[in-house]
Amino acid sequence: xxxxxxxxxxxxxxxxxxxxxxxxxxxxxxxxxxxxxxxxxxxxxxxxxxxxxxxxxxxxxxxxxxxxxxxxxxxxxxxxxxxxxxxxxxxxxxxxxxxxxxxxxxxxxxxxxxxxxxxxxxxxxxxxxxxxxxxxxxxxxxxxxxxxxxxxxxxxxxxxxxxxxxxxxxxxxxxxxxxxxxxxxxxxxxxxxxxxxxxxxxxxxxxxxxxxxxxxxxxxxxxxxxxxxxxxxxxxxxxxxxxxxxxxxxxxxxxxxxxxxxxxxxxxxxxxxxxxxxxxxxxxxxxxxxxxxxxx
Amino acid sequence: xxxxxxxxxxxxxxxxxxxxxxxxxxxxxxxxxxxxxxxxxxxxxxxxxxxxxxxxxxxxxxxxxxxxxxxxxxxxxxxxxxxxxxxxxxxxxxxxxxxxxxxxxxxxxxxxxxxxxxxxxxxxxxxxxxxxxxxxxxxxxxxxxxxxxxxxxxxxxxxxxxxxxxxxxxxxxxxxxxxxxxxxxxxxxxxxxxxxxxxxxxxxxxxxxxxxxxxxxxxxxxxxxxxxxxxxxxxxxxxxxxxxxxxxxxxxxxxxxxxxxxxxxxxxxxxxxxxxxxxxxxxxxxxxxxxxxxxxxxxxxxxxxxxxxxxxxxxxxxxxxxxxxxxxxxxxxxxxxxxxxxxxxxxxxxxxxxxxxxxxxxxxxxxxxxxxxxxxxxxxxxxxxxxxxxxxxxxxxxxxxxxxxxxxxxxxxxxxxxxxxx
Numbered sequence: 001x002x003x004x005x006x007x008x009x010x011x012x013x014x015x016x017x018x019x020x021x022x023x024x025x026x027x028x029x030x031x032x033x034x035x036x037x038x039x040x041x042x043x044x045x046x047x048x049x050x051x052x053x054x055x056x057x058x059x060x061x062x063x064x065x066x067x068x069x070x071x072x073x074x075x076x077x078x079x080x081x082x083x084x085x086x087x088x089x090x091x092x093x094x095x096x097x098x099x100x101x102x103x104x105x106x107x108x109x110x111x112x113x114x115x116x117x118x119x120x121x122x123x124x125x126x127x128x129x130x131x132x133x134x135x136x137x138x139x140x141x142x143x144x145x146x147x148x149x150x151x152x153x154x155x156x157x158x159x160x161x162x163x164x165x166x167x168x169x170x171x172x173x174x175x176x177x178x179x180x181x182x183x184x185x186x187x188x189x190x191x192x193x194x195x196x197x198x199x200x201x202x203x204x205x206x207x208x209x210x211x212x213x214x215x216x217x218x219x220x221x222x223x224x225x226x227x228x229x230x231x232x233x234x235x236x237x238x239x240x241x242x243x244x245x246x247x248x249x250x251x252x253x254x255x256x257x258x259x260x261x262x263x264x265x266x267x268x269x270x271x272x273x274x275x276x277x278x279x280x281x282x283x284x285x286x287x288x289x290x291x292x293x294x295x296x
Numbered sequence: 297x298x299x300x301x302x303x304x305x306x307x308x309x310x311x312x313x314x315x316x317x318x319x320x321x322x323x324x325x326x327x328x329x330x331x332x333x334x335x336x337x338x339x340x341x342x343x344x345x346x347x348x349x350x351x352x353x354x355x356x357x358x359x360x361x362x363x364x365x366x367x368x369x370x371x372x373x374x375x376x377x378x379x380x381x382x383x384x385x386x387x388x389x390x391x392x393x394x395x396x397x398x399x400x401x402x403x404x405x406x407x408x409x410x411x412x413x414x415x416x417x418x419x420x421x422x423x424x425x426x427x428x429x430x431x432x433x434x435x436x437x438x439x440x441x442x443x444x445x446x447x448x449x450x451x452x453x454x455x456x457x458x459x460x461x462x463x464x465x466x467x468x469x470x471x472x473x474x475x476x477x478x479x480x481x482x483x484x485x486x487x488x489x490x491x492x493x494x495x496x497x498x499x500x501x502x503x504x505x506x507x508x509x510x511x512x513x514x515x516x517x518x519x520x521x522x523x524x525x526x527x528x529x530x531x532x533x534x535x536x537x538x539x540x541x542x543x544x545x546x547x548x549x550x551x552x553x554x555x556x557x558x559x560x561x562x563x564x565x566x567x568x569x570x571x572x573x574x575x576x577x578x579x580x581x582x583x584x585x586x587x588x589x590x591x592x593x594x595x596x597x598x599x600x601x602x603x604x605x606x607x608x609x610x611x612x613x614x615x616x617x618x619x620x621x622x623x624x625x626x627x628x629x630x631x632x633x634x635x636x637x638x639x640x641x642x643x644x645x646x647x648x649x650x651x652x653x654x655x656x657x658x659x660x661x662x663x664x665x666x667x668x669x670x671x672x673x674x675x676x677x678x679x680x681x682x683x684x685x686x687x688x689x690x691x692x693x694x695x696x697x698x699x700x701x702x703x704x705x706x707x708x709x710x711x712x713x714x715x716x717x718x
Contacts, residue, residue, distance in 0.1 A: 050560040069563035077561040081554030085306070087313045099302045100562040144558070 001026040001152055001183040002047065007056035009042050009207075016042040018207035019056070026151075029174070029184040031198030033191060033282060039207040040187035041080060044154050047185070048077050060152070073101060076145035080156040082137045083144075086130035090121050090140050093129060094147055101148035111147055118173060119143040135166025142170060152183040159193065171197065191282035201282065203289055210289045215282065222288040223280025226258040230265065231274035241268060299564045303572025304579060311542060311580060320538035321584055326591060329524065329531035333596060336523035346374040347427045350383030350395040359403030359442070366438050367396070373434065387419050393427045395419040396435065404459075448498050450489040457486050520683050524596035526654070528588055529678035533651050533671050535584035536617045541638040543577040544624035548634040551716075570710060574618045581614035589682070599683045605691050609681035612695035612702075613674045619702030620670060622709030626716070645669045673697045 002024040009017040017039040024030040032040045045051035047058050049066030057064055063071045084093055094112045103111055116122045119139035121132075129137065142158055155174070159167045174197055177184060188194055194201045195215050202212040211218060228244070230251040239246055243261055244253030251270075255261045258277045265272065287293055311317060351367065353360050368375040378386060383395035397417040405415055416435060420428030446452045464470060464478045489497075520526055550556035550573075559569050589606070592598035600606060620642075627637040646652055648662065649671025655663055666672040677694040680686030 045557075048561045050557060067565075069565070072561060072563050075561065077558070079554045079557050081557075083554035083558040085310065085555060086553075087310050088306070092309075096302065096306050097558070097562065100299055100559070100564060102298075102563070 001028075001061055002030075002185065003057075003059040004043070004047065005057045005059070007043065007046055007058065008054045009039075009046060009051065010054060015207045017046070017053075020202075020204070020207075020209040021056075022202055022209065022212055024152075024183055024185060026183050027178075027181040028199050029178050029186060029197055031194040031201040032185065032187040032204055033189070033194045033201050033286070034187075034204030035189050037206075038189075038204040040204055041156055042207075043204075044077070044156050044185065044187060048072070048075055048154060073148060074151055076148065076150035076153045078142045078145040078153070078155050078158050080160060082141050084129050084137060084140060087128060089126050089128055090119075090132070090136075091116065091125040093140065094144060097144045098147045103148060111149070115143040115147050118146065120169065133163075133166075135162045135169070138162045138166055138170065139173075142173065146177075150182075153177065153185070155184060155186045157187055157189070159188070159190070191286070195282055203282075203286060205286075205290050211285075218282065218285045219280050220256075222285040224284065224288065225254045225256050226280065227278040228253040228255065228258055228261055229276040229278070230270075230272050233271035233273050236268075236270060242270070299562075300568055300572040300575055303559070303564075303569065304576040307543070307546060307573060307576035308579060310546065311576075314542075317538075317542045321535055321542060321580065322538075322587065324538065325531040325535035325584065325588060328534055329527045329588065329592065330596075333522065333524035333527040336527070346372055347393045347431060348374040348376065348391075349431060350378040350386050350392045351375050352378055352380045352383050352395065352397040354380065354400050355398045355402040357403035360398045363398060363402075363438060363442060366442070367434070370434060370438075372430070384419060387421050390421060393421050393424045394431050396431070450492060450494050450497050454486060454489045457482050457489075521599065522596065524592055525598050525683040526679075528592035528596070528598055529675050529682060530651055532585045532588050532613075532678050533646070533649075533674045535588060536581050536613065536674065537639075537642040537646060537651075537671070539577060539580045539584060540617045540621045540624060541635065541642060543573065543580070543621045544627075544638045545631050545635045547573055547621070547625035548628065549631050552630060566714070570622070570713070574622065574706075577618045577621050578614045581617050582610055585610050585614070585678070599685070601685060602681065602687070605686055605688055606681040608688060608691055608695055609677035612698045613677050616670050616674065616698035616702035616705075619704070619706035619709070622713070623705040624709075626709055626712040642671075645671045648672070650675050670698060670701045673701070 004023070005021050006019050007017055007021070008015070008019050020039075020043065022030070032038075032043060034040055042051065046053045047060070047066060049058075049068075049072060058066050060066055060071050061074055065071060066075075085096070088096065091112060094115050095108060098108045098111055113122075116125050119136075119142065121136060121140060121143075124132065124136065129140065132140065138158065138161075142155070145153060145155070158174075159170055162170070171193070174184065174186070178197075184197075186194070186198060198215070200212060200214055201218060203210040203218065211221065213221065228251075230253070232246075232249045232251055235246065235249055236242060242251070243255070243264065244251050251265075253261050258279065262275070262277070283293065311321070349367075351364060353364055364375070364377075367373055376386075376392065378395070380395075380397055383392065383397070386392040387395050395418065397419075399415070399417060402416065416439070418428070418431065418435070420431070461479060461482050464475055464482070467475075470478070547556075550559065556569070560566065564572075589598070589600060593600050624638040624641060625634060627641070628634040646669075648666050649655075649669030650658075650666060651671050655666055655672065655675075658666065673694045677691060677698060680691050680694060
């Protein structure tokens with residue numbers, strides 16, 4: 001559905017995007033994970049055709065010119081900033097952007113109604129957007145991107161600055177869109193979001209794509225071992241068959257298969273009073289790839 | 297085209313909902329036109345453009361009353377009878393341009409010989425000296441006409457002779473021989489005026505000054521009929537300044553709040569997005585002009601006799617300000633920066649262009665400078681399309697300059713915006 005090939009963009013000496021390539025299959029949710037300034041938004045802008053790349057190509061559904069109206073109508077974009085007219089109502093915002101996409105009459109009314117329900121704003125449809133909470137604005141921002149039923153959706157940090165309840169609502173809606181087969185490109189600097197929502201994730205930093213794969217693939221490639229910390233009821237008589245290192249009653253095991261190791265302890269008849277399993281995650285992957293944390 | 301119209305209607309709705317912005321676009325120009333129109337119209341009498349004078353007739357003779365009637369019949373004057381004190385106070389307070397006093401003995405003071413006392417008195421508002429000089433000319437002309445008329449009536453002319461004889465007889469500086477010559481002349485004149493047939497006498501050559509005929513520079517020879525006709529075109533330009541600043545700010549607001557990005561990812565091209573913004577600005581400018589004209593026409597009787605010329609002036613002026621709006625929107629990255637710099641530029645244009653001080657009172661160098669202000673050309677176009685009664689051809693220079701100004705600003709603005717976006 002979306003193919004990006006050796007895309008580059010620089011602003012003076014700064015290389016905002018430095019030769020990235022990836023492909024998103026139809027119906028796939030693809031995450032761009034990286035800290036602020038990694039080049040995620042610039043990548044989205046180039047895919048949407050509003051920023052010309054210095055080099056490389058973007059292909060959307062077989063077309064290599066994203067500035068064409070027919071190509072743009074296949075994309076829905078929810079910008080990171082709340083791109084809403086605060087002096088219009090939620091309904092007026094939706095109807096305005098619907099009209100820009102050529103919707104008219106009953107079709108437009110139907111889509112506006114659907115979008116209001118999608119964003120759970122039906123009751124506030126006639127209130128000015130400036131009276132909405134941050135979460136309501138975020139939901140409307142997402143709904144506007146979907147008003148013309150695009151087959152692909154570009155979401156640029158869609159949960160920035162929202163409360164946990166609205167965030168969960170947005171997650172639920174995106175999962176719903178996944179089930180319907182929408183292709184989604186999702187940028188975030190929250191690894192939990194990428195881990196929860198994305199089929200595949202690309203790790204970005206300083207304009208470069210460091211690796212791409214499923215979450216499990218990335219963890220297995222870069223996450224290292226899991227760590228089990230167990231507090232034993234009493235020290236075992238023999239430590240010969242015990243995995244890991246024992247200090248008093250504290251046992252520490254580093255392993256790539258934590259569940260199997262816990263099962264083995266049970267087989268050995270070790271009585272455990274407390275158990276912690278530290279599994280590597282995308283944060284660990286990012287740390288391994290860049291030497292720093294995602295939110296540094 | 298539908299997309300452009302959709303964009304424009306959205307912008308007009310946003311402007312309509314911004315009550316503070318709407319005040320500067322429509323409210324302020326209306327207040328400006330009505331306030332200054334009434335102040336200037338009130339200060340100049342009945343608003344007909346005539347010089348208002350207070351007239352005090354202390355002579356109360358047939359001659360002074362005829363003099364008063366002649367002044368009152370002049371189109372150039374608006375005469376209000378007042379006492380000496382009332383008239384002096386009215387001039388001091390600026391309610392009348394001048395006071396004319398016909399003192400006791402005024403009637404007798406005119407004619408041959410003249411009297412020391414009874415001369416005409418005038419008091420002029422110091423701030424309106426030009427009108428005062430004009431008034432003195434009218435008074436001299438009226439006096440001359442009345443003396444001529446009196447002299448051309450043999451019976452009335454003979455009434456002067458006893459006084460003339462007495463003056464000569466009582467004048468010690470006239471030598472005896474010369475006195476006799478003069479008295480013989482008066483006797484002969486008295487006999488001549490008594491014997492001649494009045495019809496034959498009046499058909500002969502008469503005393504006459506040079507004829508002065510005022511040539512109108514407007515289609516309607518009466519010129520601006522009121523200060524409102526001057527003020528409403530200026531107010532229209534104030535409205536356009538409000539529109540221009542408002543839309544320049546709205547364009548940068550689209551950029552800073554991300555809605556421009558959302559528009560850019562819609563199927564509309566960048567040119568269509570800018571055209572939508574331009575159309576909204578054009579429609580708002582046009583609506584402001586039409587509303588002010590309607591208000592001026594129906595409430596203040598502003599002349600509007602050439603709709604095609606007005607339509608041309610409206611279109612060209614509005615287009616010029618669309619271009620200016622586009623350029624002003626590039627003067628900063630934030631709403632505050634664009635708002636501040638837009639008003640600074642527009643007020644400078646307004647100051648130089650005659651929106652604050654009328655062009656005709658500016659020094660010559662400043663009048664020349666005003667040719668670089670679109671406000672000046674806008675006022676010329678609007679005046680031409682209303683009370684000056686310009687034809688389409690006469691409007692063409694002002695419209696041409698406005699279009700050129702708009703095109704240059706529009707091109708520059710679009711070029712800078714494109715650069716910002718990449």
